[in-house]
Amino acid sequence: MKTTYLIIGSLIIIVMASCKAQNNNLKQDTMKTFDIETFNKNKIGNEYNTVLEDSTVIKQYKSGSGLYIELIKPKNSYFQTRNRYYSNGKLKSTVQDFPNDFLAGVMKEYNQQGALIKETDYDKPFKFTFKDILKFIEQRNIDMKGDYFRIGRNVVDGTPVWGITYDKEKEKMILGTIGLDGITGEVIQEKDRSYPE
Secondary structure, rough: OOHHHHHHHHHHHHHHHHHHHHHHHHHHHHHHEEEEHHHHHHOOOOOEEEOOOOOOOOEEEEOOOEEEEEEEEEEOOEEEEEEOOOOEEEEEEEEEEEEEOEEEEEEEEEEOOOOOOEEEEEOOOOOOOOOHHHHHHOOOOOOOOOOOOOEEEEEOOOOEEEEEEEEEEEEOEEEEEEEEOOOOEEEEEEEEEEEOO
């Protein structure tokens, strides 16, 4: 009987050790790295762009500070993933952004050994969400394809605020600007201004 318990105990230890090894390998395998060799082989100037079969657009370039930058924009998505990599190709940070206007979701930052060192939740202060902004835009019949259309957000004096700029009257060269409370969605400012020259 003791022999049976020893065999079962040994099997459990072996299985647990095997699972732990698989989990460690999985962690390392899922950590994104930058393919420096492919980038160097295919770059034109300092940039490499490609489009995947599902129409996802990937733009990669090397910054002046020596970091590799990767922007991944799936088809029909408002957001892109912005990845930054150390010069050795290991992931430095990853975050979603509304292109060139604001960061969204949780930014994860890593040290050069691949350990997670910081998380910043950019959505946390905003109870009036991006989905709510899209509904507001739809209700106002705002054209999101205009040349001057922008959505931005920030925390001003401790208050989260959304900002929308859009082509209000193209023929008169008038832009509309709207500021909304980031918690309630209440319009806190609305005014028109001339197009920038």
